[in-house]
Every structure is written in C-alpha cells, then in structure tokens.
Amino acid sequence: MVPERALENRAQANGLIASSDGGPHEVGGAQPGAERLSNLEAVRMALHEAMVADERVLIVGEDVGKRGNVFLITTGFLEEFGPKRVVDMPLAEASIVGIAVGMAMQGLRPIAEIQFADFIYPAFNQIVGEAAKTRYRSNGDYSCPMVIRTPYGGGVHGALSHSVSIEALFYHVPGLKIVAPSTPRDIKGLLTAAIEDPDPVLFLEHKKTYRLIKGEVPEGHFTIPIGKADVKKSGTQATVVSYGYNLHQALEAAAQLETEGISVEVIDLRSIRPMDKTAILTSVRKTRKLLIVHEDNKFGGIGAEISAMVAEEALFDLDAPIHRLCGPDVPAMGYARPLEDAFMISTERMRAEMQKLVQF
Amino acid sequence: MAKTVTARAALDRGGLSDEQLVAMLWNMLLQRQLDNRGFQLNRQGKIPFALGSEGHEALQAGAALSFVRGSDILVPYYRDLGLVLGVGITPLDLLTNMFAREADLSGGRQFPNHYTARDRGVLSISSIVGAHCTHAAGVAYALTYHGEGGRVVLCSTGEGATSQGEWHESINFAAIHKLPIVFLVENNGWAISTPQSEQMAVVDVADKASGYGLPGMICDGTDPIATYRTMKVAMDRARSGGGPTLVEAKCYRLLAHSTDDDDRTYRDRDELAKQRADDPVPKFERVLLEAGIIDDAGLAAMKADVLKQANDATDAAEGLPYPSVDDMTTHVYAGAAYEPWLE
Numbered sequence: 001m002v003p004e005r006a007l008e009n010r011a012q013a014n015g016l017i018a019s020s021d022g023g024p025h026e027v028g029g030a031q032p033g034a035e036r037l038s039n040l041e042a043v044r045m046a047l048h049e050a051m052v053a054d055e056r057v058l059i060v061g062e063d064v065g066k067r068g069n070v071f072l073i074t075t076g077f078l079e080e081f082g083p084k085r086v087v088d089m090p091l092a093e094a095s096i097v098g099i100a101v102g103m104a105m106q107g108l109r110p111i112a113e114i115q116f117a118d119f120i121y122p123a124f125n126q127i128v129g130e131a132a133k134t135r136y137r138s139n140g141d142y143s144c145p146m147v148i149r150t151p152y153g154g155g156v157h158g159a160l161s162h163s164v165s166i167e168a169l170f171y172h173v174p175g176l177k178i179v180a181p182s183t184p185r186d187i188k189g190l191l192t193a194a195i196e197d198p199d200p201v202l203f204l205e206h207k208k209t210y211r212l213i214k215g216e217v218p219e220g221h222f223t224i225p226i227g228k229a230d231v232k233k234s235g236t237q238a239t240v241v242s243y244g245y246n247l248h249q250a251l252e253a254a255a256q257l258e259t260e261g262i263s264v265e266v267i268d269l270r271s272i273r274p275m276d277k278t279a280i281l282t283s284v285r286k287t288r289k290l291l292i293v294h295e296d297n298k299f300g301g302i303g304a305e306i307s308a309m310v311a312e313e314a315l316f317d318l319d320a321p322i323h324r325l326c327g328p329d330v331p332a333m334g335y336a337r338p339l340e341d342a343f344m345i346s347t348e349r350m351r352a353e354m355q356k357l358v359q360f
Numbered sequence: 361m362a363k364t365v366t367a368r369a370a371l372d373r374g375g376l377s378d379e380q381l382v383a384m385l386w387n388m389l390l391q392r393q394l395d396n397r398g399f400q401l402n403r404q405g406k407i408p409f410a411l412g413s414e415g416h417e418a419l420q421a422g423a424a425l426s427f428v429r430g431s432d433i434l435v436p437y438y439r440d441l442g443l444v445l446g447v448g449i450t451p452l453d454l455l456t457n458m459f460a461r462e463a464d465l466s467g468g469r470q471f472p473n474h475y476t477a478r479d480r481g482v483l484s485i486s487s488i489v490g491a492h493c494t495h496a497a498g499v500a501y502a503l504t505y506h507g508e509g510g511r512v513v514l515c516s517t518g519e520g521a522t523s524q525g526e527w528h529e530s531i532n533f534a535a536i537h538k539l540p541i542v543f544l545v546e547n548n549g550w551a552i553s554t555p556q557s558e559q560m561a562v563v564d565v566a567d568k569a570s571g572y573g574l575p576g577m578i579c580d581g582t583d584p585i586a587t588y589r590t591m592k593v594a595m596d597r598a599r600s601g602g603g604p605t606l607v608e609a610k611c612y613r614l615l616a617h618s619t620d621d622d623d624r625t626y627r628d629r630d631e632l633a634k635q636r637a638d639d640p641v642p643k644f645e646r647v648l649l650e651a652g653i654i655d656d657a658g659l660a661a662m663k664a665d666v667l668k669q670a671n672d673a674t675d676a677a678e679g680l681p682y683p684s685v686d687d688m689t690t691h692v693y694a695g696a697a698y699e700p701w702l703e
Contacts, residue, residue, distance in 0.1 A: 058505075084505065090536065095494045095529035102498020105483060106433070108505060110498075122525075129488055130495070138476040138484035139467035140691040174692050174700070198694035227702035277701040309701065 037217045040210040042184035043149075044073050045217060046191035047111065051081050053221065054109060057195060058085040060100055061113025061149075070115055071151065071210060093119050097126035097148060104146040105134065109195060117152035117204065118161040124169075131200040132175030147194045151207035152180075153245055153295055155344050158207075159335035165244075165296035165327065170202055171273045171305070177226055178272040180204040182247045184215040186270055189224030197226060204272075206244040213248060229276035231283065235265035237358045238289040241280060241306060243269040246293045246345060253351035257358075264354050272302060280306060281314055288319040289357050293350060298326035320360035325353050371651040374589040378653050380425060382662075384584045385648055387424065388417040388641050390666040391442040394451060395615070397670045398458055398472065402619040406678070407458045411473050413441040415614035416546055418640035419579070421446060422587030423544055423609070426595040427514055433503070435483045435496035435515040438473040439546065443516060448480040451669045455677035467691075468683040490524030493517065493543065497530045500539035500604075512598040513541040519565050519608075520551025528572070531606060535574040538603035542594040545606065546581060548613035553626040569606035581609030582640040585647075614639065 037045060050057045058081075059074060065088040068075030078086045089096045093114055100110035114120045120127070127148060134144040154163030171178050179201060181190045187205070194201035232247065233254050242250045247268050254264040265283050269275065284290050290310055292303035303324040310322060325345055327333075333343035373381060391413055398410030413420065416439060424446020427434060434447050441454070453465055457475075460468040465476050466484075476484035483499065485492045496515035503511045521527050522545060534541050545565045549556050562568065569576030575597075579590035587609050594605035612635040616623040623632075648654045654662070692698035 055506075090529065090532055092525070092529040092532075094526050095497070095533060098491060098494025098526055098530075099498040099501065099533060102483075102495035102500075103502045103505075104498075105495060106499040106502035108502045125488055125491060126494065126526075129486055130491055133486065134484060135691045135693070137466060137470055137474070137486065138478075138691075139465070139469060141465065141476045141478045142484045143694065171700075174698065177693075271702075274697070274700050274702040277703050 033220075034216040034218050036214060037184045038211050039182075039184050039187055039205065039213045040071060040073060042187040042217050043191060043205060046188045046195070047074065048077070049221065050111075050192060050195045051077065051085065056107065056109040057111065058087065058103070058108060059111045059113065060087040060089050060096055060103075062089055062091055062096070062115045064088060064113055069113065071207070093122040094126055097123040098130065100146050100148075101126060101131050101134065101144055104131075104144045104200075105142050109145055111147045111149060111195060114148060114150040116158075116162050117150040117166045118164045120150055120166055123148075127170065127176065127200070127202065128173050132173050135199065136175055143198055144200045145198045147191070147201050147203050149203045149205065151205045151210070153206040153208055154333045154340060155208040155245060157335065157337070157340065160332040163333045163340075165294070167204060167272050168296050168301045171302065175199070176273060177201040178204065179226055179270065180206070180243045180272055181224075181270050182206065182209060182244055182268055183213060184217045186224055186230065186268070188217050189222055190226065190270065192221065193223035193226050196223065201226065204244075208245045209248065224270070227271045227274035227276060229270055229279035230268045231265060231279065232268045233264070233266040235263035235287065237263045237287055238291060238354060239265045239267060239280075239283040239287045240291045240293060240354060241267045241269055242293040243272070244295060246295055246350075249345070249347040250293055250350055253347050253354055256351055257354055262355065262358050264358070269302070275306070277309060277313070280310065284310055284314050285317045288317060289360065290318070290322045291325060291353055291357050292322070293325045293345060295327050295345065297329050298324055299329050301326055320357055323353060323357055325350060371647070371653075372585065374585045374592070376425070376585065376588065381585075381648060381653055384421040384425060384588070385644055385654070386662055386666070387421040387442055387446055388584065388644060389662055390445060390451065390669060391417045391420065392641050393666040393670045394441060394454055397455075397674060399615075399619060401458060401674070407460075407472070409472055409619055410458065411438060411618040412615040413439050415548055415612045415635070415640065416581070417442050418584040418644060419546060419581035419587040419609035419611055422584035423514065423516075423591045425588050426591035428512070429481070431481070431511050432595075433481045433483060433499050433511070433513045435492050435499065435513060436475060436485065437489065437492065437517050437521065438471070438485070438487065439518060440475075440516055441473065443514075444475050444482060447482060449475060449477055449482065451673035452676055453477070455673040456680060459677045459680070460682065461677055461680040462683040463680050467687065489517065489521040490527040493521070493527045493530035496541060497533050497539060500534060500541040501537060503540060509540070509601055510599055511540065512595050513539075514544060514595070515541060516544040516546060518551060519545055519547040519549070519556055520554065520559055521545075522565050522568060523559055531569070531574060531604065532572050534604040535572045538601070540598040540601070541604045542591065542598055543604065543606045544591070545608045546611060547608050548611050550613045550617075550627070552617040552621060553623070564608060566606055566608040574604045574606055576606045576608065578608045578610065581611035582638060582643065584640075584644055611640070612638075
C-alpha cells in the first residue's frame with residue numbers, strides 16, 4: 001500500500017470517527033444561504049468557484065486530475081475543466097512550483113499543489129528565491145500571482161514525511177504571503193483572496209482538520225483579507241494565539257475553563273505573513289497575559305516573532321511572562337502512536353497552561 | 361570583381377540576406393565592444409562587477425535572428441549579451457545596469473547581465489542556474505493555454521545548468537506537453553573552473569534530449585550562420601506545433617567567468633591561446649569580407665559605430681543618478697505595503 005493512500009484512508013477515518021480530543025467540531029452558527037461543509041469541502045468549494053469564475057485559474061500538481069488529489073479535493077475537476085486546466089504534473093516539486101511561476105509571469109493564475117508540505121523542500125528555491133523575489137527584482141516589471149497549496153501538520157499517523165509544519169521555514173521571506181486558516185468559512189474566504197491576490201501566497205491546510213472540522217460556509221463569492229486575525233472566542237484573563245488544528249483544541253480548552261469561571265480569549269491568527277499586530281496587541285493589552293500555541297517547533301517558530309513583537313510593543317502591559325506551547329525541537333514526529341502523541345499538544349496540556357497563566 | 365562573385369556563390373548563407381548577415385556581424389562587434397567596456401569600467405573602479413560573453417558572440421547573433429520580436433519570449437541566462445541585444449535591449453540599458461542606476465530596467469537592483477524587459481519579451485531572471493528553465497516551460501504552457509499558436513519561448517543556459525534537476529524537469533515537462541520552446545545550451549566548456557568533463561560523462565549535451573523524447577541538435581556556436589540555421593529549424597518546429605527542441609551550440613569561453621574570477625588558476629594558457637586563434641568575431645569578419653558582403657572600409661565604419669555606441673551609452677549611464685533609497689521598499693508586494701506586521 002502506498003503511503004499516500006494509507007494516509008488518505010487514515011485521514012478520512014480521523015474525520016469520521018471520534019478523535020482522542022472528541023468528535024468532529026462544529027464552528028459557526030447556521031446562517032441562511034450557507035452550507036455546512038468540512039474544511040476539505042471548503043477548499044474544494046473555493047477552488048471550484050475560482051475555476052468557474054476565472055479562466056486564467058488552473059491547478060497544477062501531483063495526482064490532481066484523474067485521482068482528484070490524494071485527499072479527493074479536486075474530484076471531478078478534470079472532467080469539468082479539462083486537462084489544460086487541471087494538470088497532472090510529473091513527480092517533481094521544484095518544477096511544479098517553477099512552472100507555475102512561469103505561468104503566473106505570463107498572465108495565468110496557477111494554483112500549484114504540493115501533495116504534502118513535507119515534499120515542499122525541493123521547491124524551496126522556487127518559492128523563496130524566485131516567486132517571492134520576482135516583483136522586487138524586476139522593479140515591478142513582472143509579478144507572480146500564484147497560490148501554493150499544501151496540507152501540513154500531524155496527528156494522522158503520517159510519520160516523519162507526512163506530518164511536518166513548514167510555516168517557520170517560509171515566514172522569514174519578504175515577498176511571500178502565508179495563510180493558515182482553520183475553519184471552513186475562513187478557508188473559503190482566504191483561499192479565494194489568495195487566488196485573487198497579485199502576489200505569491202503559500203496556503204497551508206492542516207490535514208487533520210480536513211474532515212474533522214465542519215461549519216457553515218456562505219455560498220458564492222466572498223473574501224477574507226489576508227493579514228487579519230480573528231477573535232474566535234472573547235475573554236478577559238488571558239490571550240491565546242493559535243492556528244491550525246491547535247486552534248480548535250485551544251477553543252475546546254477555553255470552553256472547558258469557561259465552565260469553571262476562567263475567561264480566556266482565543267485569537268485565530270489565520271495569516272502568518274503579514275501578521276495582525278493590532279489584533280494581538282489589542283487583546284494582550286486587555287487580558288495582560290499571552291500564551292502562543294503552535295504545533296511547529298518552538299525554536300525560531302511563529303511564536304518567537306509574536307513574543308518579540310509583544311515584548312517590544314507591550315512589555316509593560318503584561319502581568320506575566322509570555323508563554324509558548326509548541327512542538328518539541330526534534331526533527332520530526334515519529335510514526336509510533338506514543339511518539340506522535342508526545343509531539344502533538346494535547347487539549348489537556350493547553351488547558352493546564354491556560355489555567356497556570358491565568359493564576360500567575 | 362570576379363573574385364567577389366565567386367566567393368558570394370560559395371558562402372552558404374542559410375537563407376539570410378546581406379542585410380541580415382551584416383546585422384549579425386554588427387551584433388557581434390557590439391557585444392565584443394560592450395564586454396570590453398564592462399571589464400574596463402570594472403578595472404577603472406567604476407563598476408563593482410562585470411561578466412562577459414566573449415566566445416559566445418556568433419551563436420547569440422545567430423540565435424537572436426530566429427527570434428520574432430513582439431511575439432516570442434526570451435528567457436536568457438546571465439551570459440547572453442548578444443541575445444538580449446538581438447531582441448531589443450539597448451547598449452544604454454546594459455550600461456545603466458552595469459552602473460546600477462535608477463534608470464536601469466531593474467531599478468539598480470539586479471546584478472549586471474540579469475535582464476528584465478517585459479515590453480521586449482525578456483523574462484526576469486535570477487542567478488540560480490536552471491531555475492529559469494522551469495519558468496520558461498511555464499511561459500510556453502501559458503502561450504498555448506487558450507489554444508493559440510505561433511509564439512515560441514527561447515530559453516538559454518550554459519552547459520553547467522544541464523546538471524541541475526530543474527533543467528531536466530523542464531525539458532521533460534516541455535516534451536510531455538509538446539510545448540513551443542527551444543532550450544539553447546551554450547556549451548562553452550567551462551562552468552567557472554569546472555570543465556565539461558567533470559560536469560557530465562557525455563561529450564554532447566544534445567544527447568541528453570533522447571532520454572526525454574525531444575530532438576537534440578548540435579551546431580557550431582562559433583559560426584553565426586550555422587547557429588541560425590539550426591535555431592531556425594528548432595524555432596520553426598516549435599512555432600508550428602511540433603514541440604520542443606534541445607539545441608547545443610558549441611563554443612568556448614574566452615574570458616574568465618567574471619571580473620571576480622582568475623582563470624589562470626585552473627585553465628591552461630595554451631588551450632586558451634589555441635581557442636583565441638579561433639575567435640568567432642574576426643572569423644566572421646573574414647567570412648563577410650571574403651564573400652564581398654562587406655569591405656575593409658565598411659568593417660572599419662562598423663567598428664567605429666559600435667565604439668561610439670559604447671562610449672555614448674557609458675557617458676549617458678555614468679551621468680545618471682543612483683536609485684533613491686526611498687524606493688528600496690517598493691515592489692515587495694503590489695501596492696505600498698511591505699511590512700510583515702499589519703496594523
């Protein structure tokens with residue numbers, strides 16, 4: 001059995017059966033003109049609407065055509081839009097991105113898919129050295145309006161090469177935008193914004209949330225601005241900044257603490273570059289305490305930059321040291337369940353950290 | 361007179377008119393003059409860096425003639441002075457680039473010989489060899505995306521770039537999709553200090569094409585007519601929907617890699633002297649003189665003209681201002697915003 005297929009089956013299973021942290025999460029209330037979708041279906045809806053709306057939009061990636069992507073996101077796209085717009089690429093990530101760069105420079109709006117974020121390393125130069133610098137090095141003569149979509153993150157028994165978080169490797173790079181939404185509505189709004197953006201956007205989809213997270217998604221065209229965070233739960237005693245699968249755990253931990261009279265505010269970062277300074281500072285100045293949670297390694301991670309910014313801007317508004325709860329600084333998460341569980345941050349640990357911070 | 365007529369009949373001109381043949385020589389002379397100028401300015405301490413195409417003049421003049429201006433797209437590499445001159449980049453463009461002036465096509469951002477000119481069909485390139493080949497394949501895909509034909513991408517590299525995975529990925533993709541693209545490999549035998557024999561086990565780069573299902577052609581890159589003839593076949597094939605071609609033009613790098621390189625540390629002087637004797641520029645001068653297409657006076661006038669072009673461009677560029685540091689933060693993204701923190 002090929003690893004991709006094994007993972008896909010497990011990912012499906014993860015969405016269908018209750019996880020160790022509870023069953024599928026519901027986000028957002030029912031609205032008229034809205035459909036209840038999973039994160040995966042929200043990706044599909046955004047891609048589909050963009051393909052229908054703009055003939056310049058095309059999808060290039062491994063197994064995106066006949067197979068309909070290994071997670072079945074683009075099922076039916078090949079039949080509907082044809083092989084010119086849904087391109088099964090040779091198995092070579094550098095040129096999946098590089099060829100998309102050329103397409104974008106020549107007026108198309110490519111969406112390049114890297115099958116798993118772990119496979120993005122061969123394309124590092126194309127993203128960092130080429131796509132992100134095209135506008136700058138040509139003094140605006142050329143631009144590179146493209147999206148690089150990729151599923152990231154662990155908790156799906158993906159082992160060393162199907163579990164990684166990559167955001168910290170790329171968020172250092174001016175010229176690139178990075179988005180990591182976590183709910184179906186945000187995914188649709190931000191993916192649509194990314195496709196319409198005039199610059200290259202790295203779009204990260206946490207694969208454990210693909211089928212686990214469901215919620216209402218408005219039908220039809222809408223965008224959410226890149227760079228805007230969202231207060232997913234308001235509170236008064238501490239601020240938690242997170243994104244990805246961790247965000248949903250943080251929300252659950254905060255909900256549990258609420259029943260005990262502890263009020264925590266949870267900010268969904270949504271965009272990693274640019275990042276929403278105002279939302280973070282507004283919340284921190286109110287709660288005076290900050291916890292950052294991300295699955296990616298701690299050292300040099302997103303939390304380091306947020307911590308530095310808050311220390312620079314709001315140190316004397318704080319009543320407690322900034323705290324980071326992150327993945328351990330080991331090269332990757334192991335395949336064995338205990339190793340994976342130890343790498344992933346449990347909801348219980350988040351709850352305990354929040355409690356400790358509030359009581360500091 | 362009779363001698364001239366005989367020689368004319370003997371010249372295999374590849375279907376080129378007298379005017380085209382003279383234009384190729386003029387391009388070659390201008391390349392040589394501008395190359396010299398870059399090295400002179402560097403040695404005078406006026407510019408930090410220069411990189412020359414000496415030895416590539418003939419193949420670039422020939423290849424440029426196969427390019428249709430206003431339609432085709434050139435994705436060059438950094439040793440393509442003659443190609444970019446041949447598609448409409450001017451000596452002033454090149455000198456403002458060398459002097460890193462505000463008026464430079466990249467606004468003084470790019471290294472010398474890293475061209476960009478959308479209005480003339482020249483893609484923006486970086487220094488990472490082979491990376492631009494994937495862009496070229498993407499552009500070629502875009503050119504036929506809406507079902508149109510007739511436009512071709514000319515993508516050039518040195519032989520060193522053919523070691524890069526992205527070069528292989530690009531020709532593979534182009535062959536699969538029968539893209540309208542010609543991959544021109546300017547094989548000058550050296551990648552800085554590494555000779556071809558340590559770069560690859562094959563003698564002919566063109567052999568690499570067979571593994572990917574596209575034709576590989578070889579031409580004498582020291583002969584502009586031979587290069588033009590080969591490139592014309594390849595470009596016409598791409599233009600008519602016949603798919604990509606790999607063209608290897610064999611030449612020799614007569615200069616060090618750049619003004620920062622000292623080839624005496626790795627290259628045999630006798631080998632260089634032997635190649636100098638086969639310098640493509642005087643060789644083609646002799647061809648046109650012997651064919652009676654130009655005469656000594658005409659050649660002298662051409663040389664005076666390219667010297668004047670180089671002098672005028674040097675004087676004009678040197679007098680221009682540097683870019684303003686206020687513009688350092690422009691074109692990071694569309695619009696004025698560039699800071700990672702959004703307020």
